[in-house]
Amino acid sequence: MKRILLVIAVVALYVLHQDIWFWRTAHPLVFGFVPIGLFYQGCFSIAASLLMWLLVKQAWPAHLESEVEELKSEEDAKP
Amino acid sequence: MIPAIFVFLYLAAVLYIGVFAFRKARGKEEAEDYFLASRSLGPFVFLFSLFGTNMTAFAILGSSGHAFTNGIVTFGLMASSSGLVIPLTIFFIGTRVWALGKKHGFMTPVQMFRDRWECTHIGTVIFVVQAVLLVPYIIIGIMGGGTTLNVISGGLVPYWFGGAIVALVVMGYVFFGGMRGTAWVNTFQTILFLLFGAIAIVVIGAGMGGFKTAANSMLQIPALAPLLTRERISPYYFFSYTFIPLSAIAFPHILIFCLTAEKMKHFKKTVIFYPLCILAIWLPCVFLGVMANRVTDVPQIKAKQEARRVLATQGKTMTPEQRDDLREQSSGDDVIMLLLQRYAPLWLAGLLGAGIMAAVMASDSQILALSTMFTEDIFAFYGGKRRFGETVQVNTGRIFIVLITIFAYAIALRAPETIFELAIQYAFSGFAALSPLLVAAIFWKGSTKWGALASTIWTVLTVVAVALFQHFVPAPAPGPSIVVWAIHGTEVLSRTPGGTAVFGFMPVVPMVLVSTLLMWTVSVVTSKPKPSTIAKYF
Numbered sequence: 237m238k239r240i241l242l243v244i245a246v247v248a249l250y251v252l253h254q255d256i257w258f259w260r261t262a263h264p265l266v267f268g269f270v271p272i273g274l275f276y277q278g279c280f281s282i283a284a285s286l287l288m289w290l291l292v293k294q295a296w297p298a299h300l301e302s303e304v305e306e307l308k309s310e311e312d313a314k315p
Numbered sequence: 316m317i318p319a320i321f322v323f324l325y326l327a328a329v330l331y332i333g334v335f336a337f338r339k340a341r342g343k344e345e346a347e348d349y350f351l352a353s354r355s356l357g358p359f360v361f362l363f364s365l366f367g368t369n370m371t372a373f374a375i376l377g378s379s380g381h382a383f384t385n386g387i388v389t390f391g392l393m394a395s396s397s398g399l400v401i402p403l404t405i406f407f408i409g410t411r412v413w414a415l416g417k418k419h420g421f422m423t424p425v426q427m428f429r430d431r432w433e434c435t436h437i438g439t440v441i442f443v444v445q446a447v448l449l450v451p452y453i454i455i456g457i458m459g460g461g462t463t464l465n466v467i468s469g470g471l472v473p474y475w476f477g478g479a480i481v482a483l484v485v486m487g488y489v490f491f492g493g494m495r496g497t498a499w500v501n502t503f504q505t506i507l508f509l510l511f512g513a514i515a516i517v518v519i520g521a522g523m524g525g526f527k528t529a530a531n532s533m534l535q536i537p538a539l540a541p542l543l544t545r546e547r548i549s550p551y552y553f554f555s556y557t558f559i560p561l562s563a564i565a566f567p568h569i570l571i572f573c574l575t576a577e578k579m580k581h582f583k584k585t586v587i588f589y590p591l592c593i594l595a596i597w598l599p600c601v602f603l604g605v606m607a608n609r610v611t612d613v614p615q616i617k618a619k620q621e622a623r624r625v626l627a628t629q630g631k632t633m634t635p636e637q638r639d640d641l642r643e644q645s646s647g648d649d650v651i652m653l654l655l656q657r658y659a660p661l662w663l664a665g666l667l668g669a670g671i672m673a674a675v676m677a678s679d680s681q682i683l684a685l686s687t688m689f690t691e692d693i694f695a696f697y698g699g700k701r702r703f704g705e706t707v708q709v710n711t712g713r714i715f716i717v718l719i720t721i722f723a724y725a726i727a728l729r730a731p732e733t734i735f736e737l738a739i740q741y742a743f744s745g746f747a748a749l750s751p752l753l754v755a756a757i758f759w760k761g762s763t764k765w766g767a768l769a770s771t772i773w774t775v776l777t778v779v780a781v782a783l784f785q786h787f788v789p790a791p792a793p794g795p796s797i798v799v800w801a802i803h804g805t806e807v808l809s810r811t812p813g814g815t816a817v818f819g820f821m822p823v824v825p826m827v828l829v830s831t832l833l834m835w836t837v838s839v840v841t842s843k844p845k846p847s848t849i850a851k852y853f
Binding site for chain 1: 387525589
């Protein structure tokens with residue numbers, strides 16, 4: 237279930253990149269000078285960082301590192 | 316001349332870093348130490364050097380230039396999409412390649428492909444394709460260095476001499492420092508990039524009297540208001556661009572960098588902070604590029620806007636060559652430097668010029684990657700290491716670095732820059748189309764060398780086909796595309812002002828999708844590697 241939710245989160249963010257709702261307008265100008273389309277995409281980058289944090293916390297492939305550690309231990313144990 | 320002095324100090328600093336790395340590695344004439352820094356990079360250097368490796372001159376000069384012409388869409392097209400796709404590929408593919416490299420000792424992607432699919436010459440074909448697609452980067456880095464030094468010094472340093480200095484410095488620290496030197500220099504460069512964006516926006520913003528007036532006045536001018544929206548860009552084109560960042564993980568220099576981390580946990584900070592680093596560098600550059608359109612007291616910027624206006628109003632009646640000339644004149648790749656010259660004090664323009672130089676000199680990793688690939692995939696694979704030993708292999712790599720730099724410099728002096736800018740555009744699509752090879756090798760037991768060969772041949776054919784198409788069908792004036800092929804009113808193939816469209820999408824979309832399909836279908840009908848080989852990977 238956790239894996240499915242993470243896949244949905246990744247797909248949802250990918251879809252949200254295509255922000256057609258701000259396509260033809262610059263308004264509102266955030267802080268008085270940043271067009272909303274640019275501000276949205278800036279926020280999107282922050283959301284991408286949060287998604288990566290979530291993936292690292294919930295889906296980190298730790299088994300890969302342990303496999304490497306095991307192999308290293310075996311090699312070190314060899315005479 | 317003062318800014319040029321800062322740039323020369325910067326060049327001396329990076330050269331020293333390379334020599335320092337060489338002294339630190341003294342006595343270790345091992346290929347793994349020279350080409351991969353003994354797979355020992357820590358989290359900070361790994362994050363910043365991997366990011367710096369992926370940031371070319373385009374990050375600062377090209378992004379502001381693209382935004383100057385196309386508006387805020389540049390950030391969504393190239394930065395935020397990369398901020399999602401690249402960390403995802405590093406998370407899913409980079410970590411696995413790192414583990415396979417640690418387990419089996421791979422130093423290049425082709426080594427992994429050869430082992431995974433039990434192939435020899437097909438690996439050589441992939442090597443050749445990767446190398447051919449990578450060389451234009453090295454050439455354009457030297458060209459960018461020559462141009463930047465020439466502009467920053469106010470013309471005192473000629474292009475040929477600037478290019479030679481940049482080529483020598485890059486060659487020097489790659490030659491001496493290998494991967495360790497390159498990674499340290501990239502870290503230093505990334506810190507400069509990050510400082511550059513923040514300082515540039517404050518200084519130029521203050522110089523322009525704040526951005527509020529500029530943004531509001533742009534909205535009042537019909538020719539400039541669309542730059543603050545995306546109305547001139549098709550949503551299909553915007554969507555297509557999300558395929559381009561797939562190229563990052565398929566670039567040999569990025570994949571080789573993934574092998575340098577000491578521990579896999581170092582990838583964690585890299586994937587989390589990657590989108591934020593992109594944000595910190597690209598957002599100021601894109602915004603400043605757009606705002607440059609409201610600068611009225613810089614004659615060069617006015618001339619660019621005039622060229623753009625003539626192209627838009629009279630382009631249809633012009634010859635393709637005249638349109639190309641106007642496109643060249645309206646190109647905004649130097650607007651950020653012009654803004655700095657206009658608004659920053661001399662000493663600060665020098666510091667920021669060093670930041671720009673750091674971006675331009677990103678060809679170091681490509682040179683090292685080519686050297687690694689040549690010595691591992693060709694020299695060592697065809698018996699050189701066995702016959703002559705590892706010290707000779709490392710020295711062969713160093714000689715290769717000298718030769719490729721001289722070759723790139725000689726080409727940079729003779730050929731027009733636009734050729735290589737185009738070649739890089741094709742290279743992005745080409746490497747994106749090669750990304751299914753990596754996915755298949757790592758995640759699919761059923762993949763075969765014939766599937767990989769089919770995808771590679773498809774990539775080569777489509778890159779050549781797009782290049783020929785764009786050569787023989789010149790770009791139209793801004794406005795409607797030239798429809799070359801339509802079926803029942805549906806546009807199949809069009810020549811757009813900015814490139815090529817297939818069903819309205821950029822060529823990279825069918826290139827990646829068909830490459831994936833070929834990998835799958837050909838693998839299904841061809842024989843698999845031995846079970847013992849597959850067991851090494853799954």
